[in-house]
Amino acid sequence: MIVDRLSLAVDNRLRLSPVVRKALAKVFPDHWSFMLGEIALYSFVVLLLTGIYLTFFFDPSAADRVYRGDYAPLDGSTTSAAYASTVQLSYDVRGGLLIRQTHHWAALLFVGAIVLHLSRIFFTGAFRKPREINWLIGVTMLALALLNGFTGYSMPDDLLSGTGLRIIYSVVESIPVVGAWLVFLAFGGEFPADLVIPRMFVSHVLLVPAVLVALISLHLGILVRQKHSQFAGPGRTEHNVVGSRLWPGYTLRTLALFAWVLAVVFALGGLVQINPVWIYGSYEPAQVTSPAQPDWYVAWGDGALRLFPPVEFRVAGHLVPAPFFPGVVLGGLTFLALYAWPFAERLWTKEKRSHQLLERPRQHPVRLGVGVAAVVFYALLVIAAADDVIARLLRVPLLDVLSVLRVLVPVLPILAGAVAFLTARALRRSDAAGIGDLTRADMRSVRGPAPEPREAGNEPERPARDRPGERIEVWLEDGVWRWRYRDDAARVVITGNRALWSAEEAASAARLAYPGVHRVVVPGPPPPPPSGPLRAAVRRWGRAATAGSLVVAAIAEWRRNRRRVQRVGADPQDPPPTAPE
């Protein structure tokens, strides 16, 4: 077959087969929440592809340009080249509007998927050792995604985006001592500086995407090196990953997800209008649209700007303006908290071990409470960014909406966090399966000290004793060795992910994955071959006997090595090896 010949030709030159064999067998957990990060990845791919197409038509310049084209209300008028080319791209470039709207929708999806992925990582404790580095990279990518979203939204130089730019300008300007310098350096002068559009363009299409590509590569590289974490379950330990192999199951599934993402963003891009800049008009410093709402991922900042009371003060004769606290301080604290959380939690829990098994949110009530409070807080800020729309829809005075929100924003997160904390604690202390099963007694048990002593944090982990019905099976099939874990009580059979050359290798892989299971048996190939003539039976038993003796020999050899190593003084944590049955 052509695939075989081609791969042979490549392999004879690059010797990729050992890597490929391992890569194809890589195991991915099957839980749905592991797909959130992939949605972000695929939205990023869409952003790159649609964005490259847009650069062919967009003119990032503030210079005057006369628009001539199909959009009649603007035909013949002079606007900035950025704005004129955006309208041109939407009306006069065939397929341009589809790509532009798809790009914008993909950006909204990108940040949304990142935020959900981050929440999943947070609530399940996936950021714990050894995955702190990837948490830091991920938070950095979130910040870059917000930045790139904002520059992309601001570049068309339309009225709405120009207003947004002016607000960011004012927020940066409010930083004590260096604010005016920072914002003048970034904009190349006082607002509205002509230099800012080409600068945002370079940052949007080159600088930030390049850094994002590098960080995504690093993120995935570390993921492959560290392997996936997984939720607890039968056959899942701190020493293995259970799920589907990369090839073929996972590849098909993830490609299907990629296609779903493409289908959704193209459906939105084609059917749902977004950012119709030709309606807003080009930016004039004295014009503004009302109502004016930013994209959802910066709305929390806008909401905070709206809600924060008119407080500003002077330090030694210098002004600290009102937008400094909701704009700069809140944003800074948000990202500081995100960056610092894994380390703060480690200080708090004094937990130094590595973790491959995820926690359920309820297992860590404090983290759950803090996380729920944060989610409610930022959600309320996003709602606050639409206070004028709410007032209009509900026909109530705007100031009343503002007053209600000013009370809710500090109070509701604390309440929600407390409820989450208490519920998680009740769930952890009772045997209820879910929130619906909690009884009043369970809720009462929340008060007072924990019933069981806190589990010791840093004792070396001891594998549990063999449970009856739990065993490792090793067999020879088509000239290679395979192994599987079988637990009759939990009714699980989990197969080792790849074929191995020897029984010894298979047994040691099984030992790594299931350090507590000492029973290794050689059952013969599954399924048992149909009862045939005597010769087949003899061959089968002969093979089994060979396998068995090989395993015994291998393990004996391993034990000898082990004892030698122990005499030299290796780590004494591992359990003494036990002979197989």
Add this chain to the structure above:
Amino acid sequence: MTGRRPAAAERSAARRIVLAFLLSAAGAVGFAVTYALGGQTQWEGGCLAVAFAGLALGLATWSRRLVPTGGYVEEHDGFTPPPREQALASAALTEGDSPLRRRGLLAALGLALTALGAATLFPLRSLLSLDLSSPGEALRNTPWAPGVRLVNSDGRPLRPTDVPADTVVGVFPEGNVDAGDGPAFAVRLDAQRFAAPPPGGHLGGLAVYSMLCTHAGCPVRLFLRGTGRVLCPCHQSSFDLLAAARPVAGPAARPLPGLPVEVGPDGFLRATGDFTSPPGAGFWDRP
């Protein structure tokens, strides 16, 4: 693990996959045809969505029905290497003539690199024109100056009669209509109702204020007729023009600066100076 799936189920799954891929191909063809016939955003988007949804359906059915899901385990060898291995690695890094042992040289190297790093920051100053050495100065000064006439957005000079009662009219410094810090508005109110005199004075109830909100610099464009209040649509700060543009609601903390105006010998309105304080959002060096 379950052996071969029943042939019938496999056949029906395969049929569905083929159908999905055919749908996908039809969507792709639809997209191409729509484009060739002149393009129509909704049809293009819909066809592409169908094409990719078909692809997704086919692949998803394939992965769920024809290949096993789950059931595999990969060992995880952990990330605490044996102490001996760590010791060997660190020995290889630091033994013998390793550069890491030359503390003095390393310190000198660090000095050189720090100096280089600091030096590379200097060209960043070029991001802002070198002629502009004080952003605070630029923020304090606007194009308004004694004698600058008030014009509307088309550049036409304004007479006091161009500002009707209980209305706001956007005004700009003549020759600098596009300046970021120049926009102002003229408003004519009943001078009897002034609780505090406008900071820039008034000409029989006609007062001029900066249009930029003192919170985040948005144009304060919404005039609430009858109340004498203006509202910023960005963050809903509201200013009372009857009380020297004092902030009455929302996040703004400072009143709008006023612009002192007079009627020139030509009968047109003109400024007698800059705003009474720097317009727009606050900054560190704001007086």
